[in-house]
Each structure stands twice: as structure tokens, then as C-alpha cells.
Amino acid sequence: MKAKEIRELGAEEIRRKIDDTNQEMFNLRFRHATGQLENSARLTKARKDMARLKTILKEVEK
Numbered sequence: 001m002k003a004k005e006i007r008e009l010g011a012e013e014i015r016r017k018i019d020d021t022n023q024e025m026f027n028l029r030f031r032h033a034t035g036q037l038e039n040s041a042r043l044t045k046a047r048k049d050m051a052r053l054k055t056i057l058k059e060v061e062k
Contacts, residue, residue, distance in 0.1 A: 001049055006056045014057045021050045 006014060025046045031037040 011060050014053055018053050021046055
């Protein structure tokens with residue numbers, strides 16, 4: 001998800017996206033630990049999306 005798209009969302013929607021991404025990261029880490037994850041780049045992408053979401057949420061809250 002691009003920063004421009006995130007900035008168009010409201011604070012509550014961003015929080016929901018953070019929760020969804022957090023759940024996705026948990027599932028990806030679990031699958032990676034059990035050897036079921038085929039594309040490990042998804043884990044990196046989810047981590048970067050989470051950081052992007054949190055950064056923009058802080059900007060919106062100011």
C-alpha cells in the first residue's frame with residue numbers, strides 16, 4: 001500500500017489496517033516458522049506496510 005493511498009484514509013481506518021496487517025504478519029511468521037511460507041518477501045512487505053501505516057497515523061494524529 002502506498003503512502004498516498006494511506007493518507008487518504010481516516011485515522012480509524014488506518015487503525016483497522018494496522019490491526020489487519022498485524023494479524024497478517026502473525027500468520028506469515030507462523031507459516032514461516034513451520035516451513036509453509038513459499039514467498040518470504042511477503043513478510044518483508046507486511047513489515048514495511050506496518051511501519052508506513054504507523055508513521056502516517058502519527059502524522060494524522062498531530
